């Protein structure tokens with residue numbers, strides 16, 4: 001049987017990125033040309049790992065639209081359009097939904113629910129949902145309702161001091177998670193092999209698992225070393241400008257298997 005392509009839905013950097021939402025970082029000047037070049041290199045990295053990259057045009061009126069992960073949760077059976085916690089981000093999903101409609105039936109989180117895709121970590125049939133400033137109990141409950149018939153189980157996870165659950169934990173290999181124990185209770189993930197970020201690299205827990213390795217920010221060499229020592233192949237990318245907008249590697253794409 002031919003293996004299905006992995007599609008990466010991405011969206012080019014908005015010229016208004018500097019007006020992005022910020023929660024934990026001070027605003028600093030963002031070089032848009034550099035951010036655009038870094039995003040281009042990110043897409044090339046995904047392509048080099050076998051993804052079919054779909055680049056949506058930039059939405060210049062929507063500063064955070066490059067962070068497509070937050071507007072949908074895509075599972076094999078269904079895609080759930082989120083209702084992002086930040087009001088400025090609520091219209092970002094429309095263009096992404098038009099693309100996803102070609103691949104999955106669509107469902108949606110409705111008010112008063114809020115949910116950011118960055119708060120959803122899928123591991124098999126388990127959907128860990130971060131309770132953050134962006135995602136509320138109603139959003140998590142609606143996600144459970146839309147996915148229960150496919151056998152998914154939502155488990156809420158408290159987060160402290162970070163934007164999203166996936167700022168604090170991401171999957172890097174089968175059965176293996178990369179964690180920042182300062183921002184979540186790592187006991188929740190006791191059944192996994194855990195790799196902790198290097199204490200000098202607080203923001204290093206977000207990696208994008210693709211195929212046999214991860215796409216990973218080049219600015220965390222100590223944690224990169226821990227990943228490599230654990231046998232994980234790392235494709236480094238420079239994300240410095242997108243990081244000034246509190247972006248990371250998972251948030252710039254939505255990965256989905258083509259076909260049923």
Ligand code: CIR
Nearest residue numbers: 020021067118245246247251
């Ligand atoms: C925001 O605050 O919503 C954006 N500036 C950054 C979103 C990053 N998203 C993600 O990590 N999933």
